[in-house]
Amino acid sequence: MKFKINRDHFSNGLAQVLNVVGSKATMPILSNVLIEADKDFILLTTTNLDLGIRCKIKADVKESGAVTLPVKRLASIVRDLPNVDVSLDASPNHQVKIASGGSNFRIMGIGKEEFPPLPEFAEEKSFNLEQAELTSMLKSVSYAQSTDETRYILNGVYFSFKEGKLTLVATDGRRLALTNKEIEVPATSAGSIILPAKTVAELVRMLDKGEKVKISFSERRAAFQINTDKDSSGLVDSIYLYSKVVEGNYPNYNQVIPKETHQRIKLERELFLQCVHRAALVCSEKSNSVKVKLSSNLLEITAQSPDFGDAHESMAIAYSGPELQVAFNPQFIMDPLRALAKDEVFFEVKDEVSPGVFKTLESFICVIMPVRLS
């Protein structure tokens, strides 16, 4: 195998696939990147068996072939090479020569045979989406995923393609974020998956490289084909992301979304976020809650911690309902506010034991459960 490649393109390609490789790989081959040269491009592939990424970069291939190299080390070397032109030459014993300007490296690789193949994907159910749209949908729910590893079902984002809608849901048992969008769902393609948190993070990072993204899934796997037509640093065609999905039944989220609206207020998102953020500065691990109090045209946010002090914020709102007060974990309020882009959000509350609900005009819902002092 022998090819010439632009240093920055190569480096960019390696950066795409780098994150998958864990620091504690169980098999040495899993810390390597598979480099396959063919025609006028090279393919870079990494996998940790749960998640695999493949991207395609243009290169001047003299001799096709394949080899695997330790990806972290390779990425650092390539990034720091002195000259933009890099040539790479692999001998049959998997020794790879990298030359750029005056620097020459010889690196020991491992044969391609040992590299676990990415799953073959027989196309089952697939949908085409806009990348920008998927990004904003993912961002608006992904913060609510559970990080508690014992609750693996909730360690991911639930994708549901049903009844003419794509619905994304994430919850950790104390709050739930949901967003949906109308798309065409043929009866044969309806279905749902839970996409693991790590895949979600990678996906968000990859998106916005082009117009379209194609999602295909079966009961056990999901694949994303991310178009890279907007990219100008060497990526060609698409990036492929193959992931296992979390197997299990996602909890019935519909039952936790309050059916009726009690007191609804319209809030300026930024302003509310800042108020809560400031009030939360006095919170401690010991007393991690802020009180939200509604009274006639006034919203007050208070927080206190016994060994530090207290904070009081107020903002004018349009409200004429009964006076009421409810306490929340400030993080639960701030997360959705940060993730949204709209200037205005609606906040619905009922009493101190009922959930608070954030809504926007575009079918976004975030339910957060209150905290109480017993």
Place this chain on the structure above:
Amino acid sequence: MSKIRVLPDRVANQIAAGEVIERPAAVVKELVENALDAGATRIEVEFNHGGRSYMRIEDNGSGMSRDDALLALERHATSKIAEADDLNRLATFGFRGEALPSIASVSHFTLQTREASTDAGVEIVINGGRMVHVRDCGRPVGTRIEVSHLFNSVPARRKFLKTDTTEAAHIIHGVRLYALAFPQVAFSLIEDGRAIFRSPQCTTFEERIAGIFGKQTAEGLLTLEADEPGMKLRGLVGRPGVGRSTRHEMICFVNQRPVDSRTLNYALIESFHESLPKGRYPVAFVFFDIDPAAVDVNVHPAKREVRFRSEASVRSFVIRAILGRLREFGQAAAPVAVGNGNAGAATIGDTGRIANQPLAPQVAPSVTSSVITAIPERRVKDNAPYLQPQAPIQPPSPTAATVAPTQPAPPRSPTRAWRFLGLAHGAYALFETPAGLVLLDRRAAHERIWFERLQAQFREGQVPSQRLLLPVPVELDSIATALLLDRLEFFNGHGFEIVEFGRNFFRIESVPAWMEPTDAEPFVRDLLGALREGRLQEKNVDVARDELARLAVAKAIRLPEAAGEAELQGVLTQLFACRAPLTSPLGRPTQIELSHGELARRFQK
């Protein structure tokens, strides 16, 4: 011929010997007690073959005259009491007058003694209770008793002796006890011609312990001194976290008499409840002095057991004294004087006075003044900017009785006395301290912090409770159901919200804010398990809460893998604000200190 006969003295003595002299160690004990009663300042004990073939106890006490010596070998002959009433005023060890004749009746017995007032000593030899001879001999003032061929005349008893090593261990333990009780007396103990220990007259108890139990044990001890009308407790106890797998180093003396008192033992174990893991026993050498009239030592012929007139008050006094000391030690061990926080509210605008204020947190009012004065002047000045602008802030909870928790405290200056060196295996933080090195167990430290945090929440009745989106269903058997229904209020008062949802079926609708929703169900089951075992007594809410907090900390803590210096310094500050920072709530140590001395020793410098 009548069937009932009065037994001859010899037989009576042999029978009595069965009670008093059950093994060689008992002989040593009786004779050492006699020596001490005789005012000896030097006692030498020698034995061979676990005491079975030969024992010698020699002292420089007052000695006896010829007549006294002969009389002493009669039953119930004693110099120590004269009438029954004296039993209530016992200040000597012996009083029954049984020991000498009993020993003499079951061995080959040689007694040599001389009073200061006579020129010659007397030697009495008795074999198996029969007098062999009485004659003059030369010897210095004092008494020397040799006992050989013990139980030769009582083969049954001889058969029941354990191996030489076991018997020797009993003797050594016994002599150690007396050596501890009387540091002002020089003790030597010789086994088969080899010295086990020689401890000269010591001025302090610490020296004596180092002499007998070794320096290492002695270094891990804290002095203890407590007084109450009618009762006095002094001695040394192990630092929190220093424990043993057996009770052998838990030694109590009542009025200088080594005893095995359930009351004291339980009080000791109870005091270390929080400072040692379950199944470990404290190291303790304590002297408990009480009015002789309030204690009954005449429970057991060997006087090993004692009873107190008022067991409860003794117990609570001992627990109070030791707990107080352990906590005080915990506070004093803080890297810098802790608690400059709480003084703030009282002394706003008058920073100069701070140094004279009791600075310790309210929970431990007994920090010594040396700690307080140790706060550098500069530190006080550092605090000034925090103190001055302090506006009167409304206490969040007006019902709380104490001032300290409700007044917001000014932030502490960061701990700089301990330099953070690194984190090993994600679990142990290494600090350089003025005294050497400290390894901090992150988990244990967090457990302690959380434990006290939860305790405080429970006490103040302010348990934040997070409602769940998806209530967690719990199905129980009928016994657990009954238990849970019984304690529903307790559960719901401590952050849970559990409602009955059909037969043997419950729903957890809220969990304490610190708990992951997944943990709720296993935790409730654990709690019910503890209830079934009777560990969560409803009668005593405080105890139940402590137990609850102890169970809860395991669930509350989630350690991030990496932790930086700032975080660990923060942990340190929080830890040393705790009541008992040196141990986790389960009694495991939170930290291990490697002193300069220890390091030098290890490196053989």
